Amino acid sequence: MKEHYYVALDIGSSSVKVVVGEKFHNGVNVIGTGQTFTDGVSKGMINDFDQAKNAITDTIKKAKIASGVDIDEVFVKIPIADTHIHFTEDAIRFGGEATEITGEHIEELLENVRMNDPAGQHETVSVYPVSFVVDSLHEVNDPKEMIAEESLAVKAGVVSANRTLLINIVKCVEAAGLTILDVYSDAVNYQHVLTDAEIELGAVVIDMGLDITQFAYYERGSLKYANSVGIAGRDITLDLVDEFNTSYDEADQAKEQYGHAFFDLASDDEKMMLAQNDSGKPAEVTSKDLADVIELVVEDAFMAVFEDLAKNGINNVQGGFVLTGGSANIRGIKELMQDLVAEKVRVHIPNQMGARKPEFTSAISVLSSGIMFDELLEYVTIDNHDDYPEADSHNAVNDDQDSQSANFFTGLFAKRKEENELQVNRDEDSAEDEYNYPEEDSVEESQADEDAAEDEYEDYTYDDADNRSERSEQEPKEQGDLGSKVKKIFKNLFE
Template identity: 90%
Template sequence: MKEHYYVALDIGSSSVKVVVGEKFHNGVNVIGTGQTFTDGVSKGMINDFDQAKHAITDTIKKAKIASGVDIDEVFVKIPIADTHIQFGEEAIRFGGEATEINGEHIEELLENVRMHDFAGQNEVVSVYPVSFIVDGLHEVNDPKEMIAEESLAVKAGVVTANRTLLINIVKCVEAAGLTILDVYSDAVNYQHVLTDAEAELGAVVIDMGLDLTQFAYYERGSLKYANSVGIAGREITLDLVEEFNTSYDEADQAKEQYGHAFFDLASDDEKVSLVQNDSAEPAEVTSKDLADVIELVIEDTLMSIFEDLAANGINNVQGGFVLTGGTANIRGIKELMQDLVAEKVRVHVPNQMGARKPEFTSAISVLSSGIMFDELLEYVTIDNYDDYPEAESHSAADDEQEAQTGNFFTGLFAKRKEENELQVNRDEAQDDDSYEDEYNYPDEESIEESPSENDADDEYEDYTDDDADNRLEDSDREPKEKGDLGTKVKKIFKNLFE
């Protein structure tokens, strides 16, 4: 059995998180996690390169030990800060010839949408389909295996993000010795937090972290709008520091253990002693005292979100609100939200074993995005080999051209493209027996299955030998006209280099 693992890297303001998982029925089976707290990141931006790099390295080690999987390739998420969402359409024509639609057709459409001039000073991060239209008649979510004679069209959303943020994240991850398979915006990832009914009716996901509170609105099953505000958990702690004359660590611990977001439900009986900054005598504070401060900050945050949604024409959220993220751990946050809105409210906590905390929502959603796009485009992201043959040296002309036009992204693209081509050549040179020998299998005893809503007797959906051979055959095809790298192995940031 060939295992196919996905690894998500979440570089957050409070901590770096890694989740290792695999597809399990219609969800994700988490087999290992890692988390390292760091001060190297603030509001989605890396502000201390070395600290962030060491946190990534330490977290990867923890995830390796927990999962028993050797990790060298990851999916990375980027925050919604400085994100813009636009929409475009593309179509391919079949000229009356009956054609069975496959992943290559879908990939071509999405790549053509990516070529549109959306980015400006930003960079295209994600292109996601809103709907496909077959022969101008059938609007579907996934057209694979359908027959089209005239055309296949797509309505797609395009997420662009700040170029500097992207550069620093990529450089930091690669400095930690990892290869980035793909990058997904939280704006796209949050769709996996919603039920089908919520996403269809119109729902808002609110992710309250340490420095940023991100939110995204989905309607009719797809992303419509996303933004962020710079008020979150750190602001709560700082206000507690000021109000109760204590240290940051004392205030943060009190917030997590005794804090309450809804003053009306907070208790006068729960008490905590806070060390004072200018006195040897600690101050005794109740949960209700803490709630008086916490409620004000969270309410201001939520009101800022409501005002932003209203300013962008989003006034009807029939699917309700979903709260998640580390700050959603504070007691009473659901009740406070319900006091402010008429729609239903729930707090999302992942149900995967080992990651049952709201702060792991974003990382697990990255895994879901990786699986979703793999299935949609019909290609595999896992690297089956430990290393690549050494590449031939560049010619002097190549070096001169790279010196004239190259930048960090150009170099990254050249390296990834070269490795990809070497991979294909190596695949072609090996027969089926040697191909089998090259696989590295993890220790099955180290894999711990998480509970699933489906019956325990159901089997995993695994990739077969035939699937792997088909992937190799796909990689032999000629590159597409517009920017395809010539393989089905997902690579990072095509748009940055074309």
């Protein structure tokens, strides 16, 4: 299998992050990252077009140098802010003919949900299955290989986001010279940081960034609710500025190096000097002094999340709380949450080399979503171009564009599937060429080539880590069993 790299572009609260990775066993192997802090973005949105575009360009360059990969295509994540989630149902009919359900039927069904979603100020970004119903008889998580005679129905969640926000992000990314392969909402991406038990019992992921705290609730294997609150890391720094009469940079540095979110565990022995705004003499401050301020802000953020969850009927979180995001680096944040709730609490830090920081959680989760989607398309591709206009029919092209304008991403998703289908065809052609037998009069020449190849293989020294060697040994097995691979993908998707 040809090496294929995935690139995630994360436009965050205060910075642009890029992560380059590849599929490795059942996870993601990160091979390069880049990060650029900028005032051009805030809360995952574009504040200043030129600054944001330059930050994207600079971050891509950093990621190219770190990974050694040429980057021109990216997966883009969008924030949960101004995101709507609703649930709907759709079905395909079989007219009494016994039909074995395949991945193609499932993909067609989810595409129908996407296309039938009403247009408005919000744009459909993600469609995910909650459960399937076969012949109106029983509810299942994975209906593949089952026989249906009448219908296959789906109960699906639909994630939509503000249209203007999406258009501006897409325009800025394309202005930076990049092609967007797909767009994923953080609401869906956070499923990849949860364990099977957490996502089944009911767990909340809380991502506290600089300007926004996002959270998503998952239960029985799928996303149920997501939202955000406006209390986050910047509020902590600003309160430290007011309390200790110091500059923003001084307060931010004190928060990162000596800050503590749980007053009871903070130390009086950790001391630092903070420059004063109206005095040339710095003031001595302890870690406990900082905690007295930090705990209040973090607790306010958590309480705002709890109130919103309760207002939406989520009062029992048996799977616990998972904290992540840049502000999860503050010491004592786990202990503070444990003091507020009875359920278990953990801080999620990515374990991939080069990205072991909570602020990279969102970008790595985008890679996981992209890999899952790509593997699905290796198995089934839906033809969305049955009524393709003639090349010389200008009016027909315009009519087609008008009909698709109701969904901003229709063309994007169709293009993504078309590219995947072409890649599959190229892989199949390469496989056929690889197994063409030589003519009889060239057997000796072919044998000589094989001997040379064997010598070259014996002399070859891997210049990469053992991880890459293990991956190359696994790939032929994965390539030879697409059916079992997709079965595993769907199992992960539905659990």
